[in-house]
Amino acid sequence: xxxxxxxxxxxxxxxxxxxxxxxxxxxxxxxxxxxxxxxxxxxxxxxxxxxxxxxxxxxxxxxxxxxxxxxxxxxxxxxxxxxxxxxxxxxxxxxxxxxxxxxxxxxxxxxxxxxxxxxxxxxxxxxxxxxxxxxxxxxxxxxxxxxxxxxxxxxxxxxxxxxxxxxxxxxxxxxxxxxxxxxxxxxxxxxxxxxxxxxxxxxxxxxxxxxxxxxxxxxxxxxxxxxxxxxxxxxxxxxxxxxxxxxxxxxxxxxxxxxxxxxxxxxxxxxxxxxxxxxxxxxxxxxxxxxxxxxxxxxxxxxxxxxxxxxxxxxxxxxxxxxxxxxxxxxxxxxxxxxxxxxxxxxxxxxxxxxxxxxxxxxxxxxxxxxxxxxxxxxxxxxxxxxxxxxxxxxxxxxxxxxxxxxxxxxxxxxxxxxxxxxxxxxxxxxxxxxxxxxxxxxxxxxxxxxxxxxxxxxxxxxxxxxxxxxxxxxxxxxxxxxxxxxxxxxxxxxxxxxxxxxxxxxxxxxxxxxxxxxxxxxxxxxxxxxxxxxxxxxxxxxxxxxxxxxxxxxxxxxxxxxxxxxxxxxxxxxxxxxxxxxxxxxxxxxxxxxxxxxx
Amino acid sequence: xxxxxxxxxxxxxxxxxxxxxxxxxxxxxxxxxxxxxxxxxxxxxxxxxxxxxxxxxxxxxxxxxxxxxxxxxxxxxxxxxxxxxxxxxxxxxxxxxxxxxxxxxxxxxxxxxxxxxxxxxxxxxxxxxxxxxxxxxxxxxxxxxxxxxxxxxxxxxxxxxxxxxxxxxxxxxxxxxxxxxxxxxxxxxxx
Ligand code: SF4
Ligand code: SF4
Ligand code: SF4
Ligand code: SF4
Numbered sequence: 001x002x003x004x005x006x007x008x009x010x011x012x013x014x015x016x017x018x019x020x021x022x023x024x025x026x027x028x029x030x031x032x033x034x035x036x037x038x039x040x041x042x043x044x045x046x047x048x049x050x051x052x053x054x055x056x057x058x059x060x061x062x063x064x065x066x067x068x069x070x071x072x073x074x075x076x077x078x079x080x081x082x083x084x085x086x087x088x089x090x091x092x093x094x095x096x097x098x099x100x101x102x103x104x105x106x107x108x109x110x111x112x113x114x115x116x117x118x119x120x121x122x123x124x125x126x127x128x129x130x131x132x133x134x135x136x137x138x139x140x141x142x143x144x145x146x147x148x149x150x151x152x153x154x155x156x157x158x159x160x161x162x163x164x165x166x167x168x169x170x171x172x173x174x175x176x177x178x179x180x181x182x183x184x185x186x187x188x189x190x191x192x193x194x195x196x197x198x199x200x201x202x203x204x205x206x207x208x209x210x211x212x213x214x215x216x217x218x219x220x221x222x223x224x225x226x227x228x229x230x231x232x233x234x235x236x237x238x239x240x241x242x243x244x245x246x247x248x249x250x251x252x253x254x255x256x257x258x259x260x261x262x263x264x265x266x267x268x269x270x271x272x273x274x275x276x277x278x279x280x281x282x283x284x285x286x287x288x289x290x291x292x293x294x295x296x297x298x299x300x301x302x303x304x305x306x307x308x309x310x311x312x313x314x315x316x317x318x319x320x321x322x323x324x325x326x327x328x329x330x331x332x333x334x335x336x337x338x339x340x341x342x343x344x345x346x347x348x349x350x351x352x353x354x355x356x357x358x359x360x361x362x363x364x365x366x367x368x369x370x371x372x373x374x375x376x377x378x379x380x381x382x383x384x385x386x387x388x389x390x391x392x393x394x395x396x397x398x399x400x401x402x403x404x405x406x407x408x409x410x411x412x413x414x415x416x417x418x419x420x421x422x423x424x425x426x427x428x429x430x431x432x433x434x435x436x437x438x439x440x441x442x443x444x445x446x447x448x449x450x451x452x453x454x455x456x457x458x459x460x461x462x463x464x465x466x467x468x469x470x471x472x473x474x475x476x477x478x479x480x481x482x483x484x485x486x487x488x489x490x491x492x493x494x495x496x497x498x499x500x501x502x503x504x505x506x507x508x509x510x511x512x513x514x515x516x517x518x519x520x521x522x523x524x525x526x527x528x529x530x531x532x533x534x535x536x537x538x539x540x541x542x543x544x545x546x547x548x549x550x551x552x553x554x555x556x557x558x559x560x561x562x563x564x565x566x567x568x569x570x571x572x573x574x575x576x577x578x579x580x581x582x583x584x585x586x587x588x589x590x591x592x593x594x595x596x597x598x599x600x
Numbered sequence: 601x602x603x604x605x606x607x608x609x610x611x612x613x614x615x616x617x618x619x620x621x622x623x624x625x626x627x628x629x630x631x632x633x634x635x636x637x638x639x640x641x642x643x644x645x646x647x648x649x650x651x652x653x654x655x656x657x658x659x660x661x662x663x664x665x666x667x668x669x670x671x672x673x674x675x676x677x678x679x680x681x682x683x684x685x686x687x688x689x690x691x692x693x694x695x696x697x698x699x700x701x702x703x704x705x706x707x708x709x710x711x712x713x714x715x716x717x718x719x720x721x722x723x724x725x726x727x728x729x730x731x732x733x734x735x736x737x738x739x740x741x742x743x744x745x746x747x748x749x750x751x752x753x754x755x756x757x758x759x760x761x762x763x764x765x766x767x768x769x770x771x772x773x774x775x776x777x778x779x780x781x782x783x784x785x786x787x788x789x790x791x
Contacts, residue, residue: 039770089770091770092775093770093773095768095769095770095773097770422778425775425778426778428775429774429775429776429777429778431775432773432774432775433774435774436772436774439772440645443646443747444644444645444646445646446745447646447647447648447728447745447747448641448646448657450728450729450730450745451646451648451656451657451727451728453729454727454728454729457729
């Protein structure tokens with residue numbers, strides 16, 4: 001028996017899992033129409049790669065990942081793409097999101113599946129790329145793309161412990177429980193792949209001790225692989241990744257640090273199951289198991305295709321007549337669904353139907369009495385009452401100082417608060433305000449950069465124009481001088497000299513013209529910009545010298561194009577300045593040589 | 601006596617040495633730009649709209665640093681901005697003047713591309729180069745770069761630019777401030 005550790009705080013809400021965990025996983029019927037949202041992970045929404053009217057096979061890629069945090073999306077069934085348009089989306093905002101609407105043809109015709117049979121010979125990088133194509137994301141709720149968790153630079157290499165999260169601590173939810181009971185072998189296959197990809201030394205599967213059947217099934221399946229199955233004490237939120245890592249390994253992962261840096265990585269059981277299906281069977285992530293529970297006639301776990309309209313799923317379990325809202329996720333961390341026409345997403349682990357009888361409305365919030373119950377319930381050892389105070393007063397700097405972003409929004413504090421304050425709502429509000437301020441700040445910085453660059457560009461244009469005029473004047477003067485000297489029969493050797501004098505005078509005039517400009521706006525431009533201006537002027541001067549001594553200045557490098565991105569200005573300006581300086585020096589030297597040669 | 605002299609000499613030496621180091625450091629590590637202007641400029645919203653009657657945010661920041669202007673002149677910054685300026689400059693909060701421009705919701709410019717005649721006047725007006733186009737070509741606004749300064753509206757000879765509120769998306773959606781839902785109790789409250 002390995003020693004277990006404990007995390008601070010935690011609560012013991014009524015479990016209410018028996019309603020849904022009693023019956024086996026059912027297959028949800030194939031819906032006639034699916035709305036597959038393109039935003040199936042953190043990060044950008046995927047980019048559709050099919051057109052309206054296309055006939056697609058089950059498992060075919062219909063939208064490819066757009067950026068690092070994005071995940072690919074596949075057709076959950078065979079059929080015809082009938083629309084690519086904004087549809088209701090399972091998100092607290094109620095804002096519609098772009099989705100691919102698929103009219104199923106009922107054939108369930110698979111695309112040719114290409115499993116990675118020789119995964120044992122493949123490197124972690126290869127498996128990672130494969131999973132990225134398969135659209136695998138974390139199914140525990142955060143929908144973080146799984147390949148990124150495999151790809152993170154390992155701090156301790158090879159990884160010490162791979163933690164498999166089967167805790168499923170939130171009340172009402174039982175999809176992982178049923179999955180472990182019924183498909184333990186497939187889960188262990190997925191774990192084996194994951195372990196291979198990470199080169200993990202040991203595997204620990206943490207399951208709360210309120211799921212004895214799941215523990216038994218997993219023990220039986222894991223024995224052959226040598227994975228450890230650990231029954232952890234039932235306490236919410238033991239299923240938080242950091243909390244479970246703490247329980248199993250005793251390691252407290254600080255905020256902003258990746259678990260891999262401490263030699264640990266954590267995957268949800270449903271995620272490793274999906275990894276196994278992808279690698280061993282070539283099936284992309286197109287379905288998941290959902291718990292349908294709460295105020296319903298027959299709570300159940302169903303395996304449903306991604307994109308199945310949620311109201312059709314709910315119809316399977318017959319919600320009570322007095323049900324008034326549906327929550328996606330559990331009672332503590334879930335959010336109320338604004339529109340049930342939305343399609344199931346990869347994040348949808350549970351649909352919890354609420355009725356006033358089962359979930360009496362929360363009494364109105366009273367003032368905080370600073371009882372400290374929330375602080376002793378918080379699994380991250382925060383001071384929720386202070387965070388609440390700062391969030392309420394919109395004192396966001398202070399809230400951040402008090403580690404607002406360590407809050408995992410577990411809801412333990414709201415649960416215990418005797419004053420019934422919806423604490424988590426305040427934290428979510430504060431967090432999104434801080435993010436918005438961050439976005440504004442970035443936008444302002446961008447605007448500042450662009451404005452400064454524009455100012456620089458205007459001056460540069462002005463200086464170049466002045467230089468062009470001066471060039472013309474110099475040329476005219478040189479021509480005049482040439483004709484003059486020819487007429488007066490002066491020695492031809494003085495020609496270039498006179499031209500050089502005229503050029504120098506023109507240069508001086510141009511400098512006089514251009515010189516006040518940088519001073520005038522010097523406050524608005526930093527040194528780099530000024531250097532760039534100087535460089536542009538030097539370039540122009542060098543060009544001029546080159547024109548005067550066309551044959552001597554053949555080695556002048558082409559002037560680099562002005563940088564259009566404000567970011568690299570400093571660097572580019574420095575390079576440009578150096579190049580211009582060198583060119584000017586070379587031209588001057590050549591000129592001097594050219595002037596010297598005729599003399600003796 | 602000699603001990604006293606040694607002590608005095610030592611102190612003198614030390615003072616000279618430290619003075620030299622400090623003097624060198626003050627030359628070597630001189631802060632070139634005026635840090636106050638930078639700090640003020642960091643608070644200003646960089647809309648570059650000129651409503652403060654300065655040709656951009658930086659000049660306003662300079663005026664504020666020099667104490668030659670009031671802190672309540674920047675409508676895009678909102679009252680929040682005034683509050684931050686007041687805090688930074690150690691002066692009293694001052695609301696927007698009654699007849700001065702008032703803050704309004706952020707918007708981005710949109711060019712009606714069918715009407716645009718490609719005169720490039722708006723390009724020349726835009727302080728952040730957020731408009732893309734060329735002579736006699738249709739112009740368009742790069743929405744993500746537009747600060748909403750409205751400077752492009754006036755020069756347009758065919759009035760084809762208008763300001764639209766930025767679209768509400770998941771990426772910029774915010775949780776609401778938690779409020780207590782109001783319930784209708786009129787039927788029960790009459791008793
Ligand atoms: S539990 Fe509620 S009342 Fe008690 S200190 Fe926390 S916020 Fe205040
Ligand atoms: S919601 Fe946040 S503050 Fe409240 S108990 Fe959970 S982690 Fe702590
Ligand atoms: S009023 Fe406009 S130009 Fe002046 S500081 Fe504010 S945003 Fe900048
Ligand atoms: S496009 Fe118009 S409103 Fe937007 S920043 Fe440019 S000038 Fe201002």
